[in-house]
Amino acid sequence: MPFSKAKKIILPAGLSADLNWKTQEHLALQESSILWYLDFSFSMMHFSPHDFLKNQSHLIAIEHFCQTIWKAFKKNTSGVILYEGGADFSKIFPKELWLESFLKRYELKESSSSSLDYYYELYAAKLFAEVMQRLLVFLPEECVALLLIEVKEPLAFLAQKLSLEWFESFILLDLKKNQLPFLNEKARLGICLPPDSHCGQEMLAQINTVLNDLKQKQVDFRCIPEAKLNHFWNGLDAILVFSSTISNEGKRQLLGFSAAGGRVLVEGESLCLPQEMSMLDFLQIF
Helix, strand or coil, X not given: CXXXXXXXXXXXXXXXXXXXXXXXXXXXXXXXXEEEEEECCHHHCCCCCCCCCCCCHHHHHHHHHHHHHHHHHHHHEEEEEEEEECCCHHHCCCHHXXXXXXXXXXXXXXXXXXXXXXXXXXXXXXXXXXXHHHHHHCCCCCCXXXXXXXXXXXXXXXXXXXXXXXXXXXXXXXXXXXXXXXXXXXXCEEEEECCHHHCCHHHHHHHHHHXXXXXXXXXXXXXXXXXXXXXXXXXXXXXXXXHHHCCHHHHHHHHXXXXXXXXXXXXXXXXXXXXXXXXXHHHHCC
């Protein structure tokens, strides 16, 4: 990855930061490739529905970055890190503040405490994506925006939370600046992620078993949300789907993939698609 050798320089940009980055500018003079980390101290923040997307302090920091750092070091800048940390965004969007809004968005068939927590984490990830999108708008168009994620959760859950449906505008890497295992750019195999409404905890566990099996067999893969299949299937030879979760629109997209010569791997009942193959037969090849 081109980012692995870039020098990370931290720019304090939280509510209490004075935005005096002269020391960081002096350090940058010695570097040919820089990743600027705009540290907004999100881990110490709690967003509420009342101030959501209204906080101007982050935008002031980005404006200052554009007028100073970007102007002086544009040629040496490999990208800007907007977030570094874990993927449990419910800590930033406390459930007690967002519960009413959450329940309006999710019509939950399951009502256990664990399922509520599960869906709320997905909801919080979408809220976080909206915050990141707002910050991105104020960065220079040619500036690459990165999010560095601590990988410590089951792969399927992480992939569902960091879905390309919400985070496609960002480069997602782990804390060591390596690509996330479920977003392999060179992969020839795609994994179709069901929409949240068809991906409860039981289904997620099934998907996670498959992802771990593929990882153990050293098969590279790229997780793609069903809604964005035709946007991200370039370069793929095959797409693995869980037939019980596929919508009519998803099946229509898979027909297009098959018509273009792609192979559909199916876990579950057959979808009766051209070039279809069972997941079990596929895994036995390895």
